[in-house]
Amino acid sequence: xxxxxxxxxxxxxxxxxxxxxxxxxxxxxxxxxxxxxxxxxxxxxxxxxxxxxxxxxxxxxxxxxxxxxxxxxxxxxxxxxxxxxxxxxxxxxxxxxxxxxxxxxxxxxxxxxxxxxxxxxxxxxxxxxxxxxxxxxxxxxxxxxxxxxxxxxxxxxxxxxxxxxxxxxxxxxxxxxxxxxxxxxxxxxxxxxxxxxxxxxxxxxxxxxxxxxxxxxxxxxxxxxxxxxxxxxxxxxxxxxxxxxxxxxxxxxxxxxxxxxxxxxxxxxxxxxxxxxxxxxxxxxxxxxxxxx
Amino acid sequence: xxxxxxxxxxxxxxxxxxxxxxxxxxxxxxxxxxxxxxxxxxxxxxxxxxxxxxxxxxxxxxxxxxxxxxxxxxxxxxxxxxxxxxxxxxxxxxxxxxxxxxxxxxxxxxxxxxxxxxxxxxxxxxxxxxxxxxxxxxxxxxxxxxxxxxxxxxxxxxxxxxxxxxxxxxxxxxxxxxxxxxxxxxxxxxxxxxxxxxxxxxxxxxxxxxxxxxxxxxxxxxxxxxxxxxxxxxxxxxxxxxxxxxxxxxxxxxxxxxxxxxxxxxxxxxxxxxxxxxxxxxxxxxxxxxxxx
Numbered sequence: 001x002x003x004x005x006x007x008x009x010x011x012x013x014x015x016x017x018x019x020x021x022x023x024x025x026x027x028x029x030x031x032x033x034x035x036x037x038x039x040x041x042x043x044x045x046x047x048x049x050x051x052x053x054x055x056x057x058x059x060x061x062x063x064x065x066x067x068x069x070x071x072x073x074x075x076x077x078x079x080x081x082x083x084x085x086x087x088x089x090x091x092x093x094x095x096x097x098x099x100x101x102x103x104x105x106x107x108x109x110x111x112x113x114x115x116x117x118x119x120x121x122x123x124x125x126x127x128x129x130x131x132x133x134x135x136x137x138x139x140x141x142x143x144x145x146x147x148x149x150x151x152x153x154x155x156x157x158x159x160x161x162x163x164x165x166x167x168x169x170x171x172x173x174x175x176x177x178x179x180x181x182x183x184x185x186x187x188x189x190x191x192x193x194x195x196x197x198x199x200x201x202x203x204x205x206x207x208x209x210x211x212x213x214x215x216x217x218x219x220x221x222x223x224x225x226x227x228x229x230x231x232x233x234x235x236x237x238x239x240x241x242x243x244x245x246x247x248x249x250x251x252x253x254x255x256x257x258x259x260x261x262x263x264x265x266x267x268x269x270x271x272x273x274x275x276x277x278x279x280x281x282x283x284x285x286x287x288x289x290x291x292x293x
Numbered sequence: 294x295x296x297x298x299x300x301x302x303x304x305x306x307x308x309x310x311x312x313x314x315x316x317x318x319x320x321x322x323x324x325x326x327x328x329x330x331x332x333x334x335x336x337x338x339x340x341x342x343x344x345x346x347x348x349x350x351x352x353x354x355x356x357x358x359x360x361x362x363x364x365x366x367x368x369x370x371x372x373x374x375x376x377x378x379x380x381x382x383x384x385x386x387x388x389x390x391x392x393x394x395x396x397x398x399x400x401x402x403x404x405x406x407x408x409x410x411x412x413x414x415x416x417x418x419x420x421x422x423x424x425x426x427x428x429x430x431x432x433x434x435x436x437x438x439x440x441x442x443x444x445x446x447x448x449x450x451x452x453x454x455x456x457x458x459x460x461x462x463x464x465x466x467x468x469x470x471x472x473x474x475x476x477x478x479x480x481x482x483x484x485x486x487x488x489x490x491x492x493x494x495x496x497x498x499x500x501x502x503x504x505x506x507x508x509x510x511x512x513x514x515x516x517x518x519x520x521x522x523x524x525x526x527x528x529x530x531x532x533x534x535x536x537x538x539x540x541x542x543x544x545x546x547x548x549x550x551x552x553x554x555x556x557x558x559x560x561x562x563x564x565x566x567x568x569x570x571x572x573x574x575x576x577x578x579x580x581x582x583x584x585x586x
Contacts, residue, residue, distance in 0.1 A: 100490075123504060123505060124505075135503075135504055137500065158503060158504075160496075160499075160500045160503075162492065162496065162500075163492075163493075165491075168490075168491070168492060171487075171490045171491075171492055172487075172492055172497060172500055175483050175486055175487050175490070175492065175497060175501070175506070176483075176500060176501050176504045176505060176506040177505070177506065178479075178482070178483055178486070178506070179479055179480070179483050179501060179505075179506030179507075179508070179511070180504075180505040180506045182475065182476075182479040182482075182552070183475075183476065183479065183506070183508055185552055186471075186472055186475040186476065186479075186552050187472070189471070189475075189550055189551070189552050189553060190468050190469075190471055190472050192548075193468055193471070193539075193542075193543055193546075193548070193550065193553075194464075194465075194468045196543070196546045196547070196548055197393075197461075197464045197468070197542060197543075197546055198458075198461070198464075199455065199456075199461060199464055199465055199468065200456075203453075203455065204465060204468060206453075207430065207453045207455075207465055207469060208468070208469050208472060210428070210451060210453075211416060211428055211451075211469045211473075211509075212416060212417075212469060212470070212472075212473040212509050212510060212513075213468070213469040213470065213471070213472030213473050213476070213509070213510075214472075214508060214509040215472070215476055215507060215508035215509070215511075216504075216505050216506070216507040216508070217505060217506075218472070218508075220505075246486075249486075249490060250486055250489070250490075253486075253489045253490055254489070254585075255485075255486070255489055255583075255584045255585075257482055257486065258482070258555060258559060259475070259478055259479050259482050259552065259555060259556070259559070260482060260486075262551060262552060262555055263552070266551060266552070290548075291548045292547075292548075
């Protein structure tokens with residue numbers, strides 16, 4: 001029989017994961033602090049339980065996909081926490097993007113119970129989570145990776161095993177998202193400049209997408225922005241947080257990131273401009289205001 | 294009979310263009326101030342003449358692909374310049390990347406002779422110039438575009454008609470190259486950070502190339518850099534010049550480019566670090582030194 005799988009945190013990504021698991025034939029258990037999210041999980045085919053502890057008691061694999069390190073800490077070690085019920089034979093996957101040292105520290109606490117732990121940040125957005133094709137970066141012991149394999153196959157399209165050291169998957173994700181954040185702001189800067197120079201921004205979009213200025217973020221985000229579509233598939237504050245973490249990780253390693261720090265500041269300014277909860281494609285609105293376009 | 298085509302400036306790009314023209318069956322005339330380059334053009338099948346004026350007298354289409362605006366000016370209006378021999382029935386394509394206002398001003402001087410002019414910056418590097426698959430951005434009158442069509446088909450794979458106003462193709466190229474420059478430095482920053490964080494840079498290269506941090510420049514340049522291959526396909530000083538022009542074009546339009554200015558400064562620092570004539574992938578060497586990797 002397939003493992004029972006718990007998903008703690010059924011926001012946009014978690015709900016997509018629930019649906020991929022149900023479709024994959026897993027007995028799926030959902031848990032969230034928000035009753036509305038829980039009812040979405042229930043109507044997607046998950047059984048809903050009353051606490052993280054109950055999730056850990058019922059599931060062989062528990063996926064933690066809450067917002068930040070404080071929430072992960074609460075899920076694990078708070079009242080009715082996961083650490084009170086997981087142990088030998090169970091596995092916890094830490095999928096929220098948090099600081100690498102937090103991931104390593106929390107994974108160690110999970111392992112103290114006898115359970116296995118994976119540092120497993122995810123990427124790709126809600127649509128790919130729901131399609132079961134998101135990307136997962138993975139760091140942890142081989143037996144943990146082996147234990148997680150069927151679940152990973154159901155929820156992800158690309159899996160990058162970064163190494164055995166917990167925290168390294170978070171580091172890899174932060175390095176990738178550092179690039180994504182810089183490219184987002186570069187794309188907005190370029191489109192706003194094109195407008196300023198009297199060029200047709202949609203024609204420039206096509207030209208850049210087919211030329212050496214191309215980036216994945218440019219094609220994805222500026223396509224939306226040029227259609228005035230700022231419905232949040234990736235809210236601006238999320239990448240802002242990731243860039244803050246990337247700069248902190250760099251500082252912890254003794255270096256400063258010139259472009260990373262500037263892109264973080266530009267993302268913060270986008271959030272402060274009133275677009276925090278809009279799609280991060282709103283970077284274009286920030287630049288248009290800044291340039292007076 | 295096909296037009297005779299002149300190529301003034303047979304550096305790496307110009308020589309590739311000569312070879313594409315010869316392969317395409319055009320009578321090809323080459324001219325350079327450097328005799329070594331001229332002999333390369335000759336051995337590629339071009340007839341070599343002694344001045345820009347002689348090129349203009351012999352060719353129906355003349356491609357100017359020298360280094361900067363001062364050289365374009367010299368080719369056009371210097372002693373034995375092109376303007377003394379071109380006129381009705383001939384076309385001059387300005388393919389060097391120069392400031393948009395310079396392109397507009399020089400195109401107007403060409404048109405005063407009765408000749409047609411195209412603002413036609415190119416991109417893609419020497420290998421694609423030689424294969425006849427480089428990209429060309431184009432601005433100018435419809436009759437000029439029509440006149441140039443057979444030649445453009447022989448030398449380029451992608452053609453982007455930006456508009457009729459001379460200078461706009463340069464503007465479009467500068468906006469694209471602004472992105473390319475930011476992405477180059479972002480890629481170097483990310484790889485150097487990955488090294489600093491104890492991650493395997495080659496594994497990170499694959500992860501980023503398949504994830505949201507992907508960019509064309511990252512894939513192209515960091516692939517070389519991670520093989521320690523800094524043979525100049527695109528010397529660092531060239532993109533540095535382009536970013537300087539992009540920032541100047543922005544300033545002329547009344548705005549400052551935060552990421553563009555920083556990327557320009559980082560490119561200049563790469564040049565000043567002793568890597569001016571190496572491939573711009575040397576951005577990674579700059580970052581490694583900066584980070585003490």
